[in-house]
Amino acid sequence: MALDEPHKDDTVETVNGIQVAIADQVRHLVETVTLEKRSRGFVLTGVPTNDDC
Numbered sequence: 001m002a003l004d005e006p007h008k009d010d011t012v013e014t015v016n017g018i019q020v021a022i023a024d025q026v027r028h029l030v031e032t033v034t035l036e037k038r039s040r041g042f043v044l045t046g047v048p049t050n051d052d053c
Helices: 024-030
Strands: 011-015 018-022 034-038 041-045
Touching: 018 024
Parallel strands: none
Antiparallel strands: 011 018, 034 041
């Protein structure tokens, strides 16, 4: 995850009013991911745990 401009091959979507660029090679890995704000910062939940990561 980065605060950067999208690359030309990225897919850009709006999620909860925020534009998000997703690289095609990781799209299948982030379809189930949620970014949650917790007391100590941000946490990614729902990250796949199989060997494809």
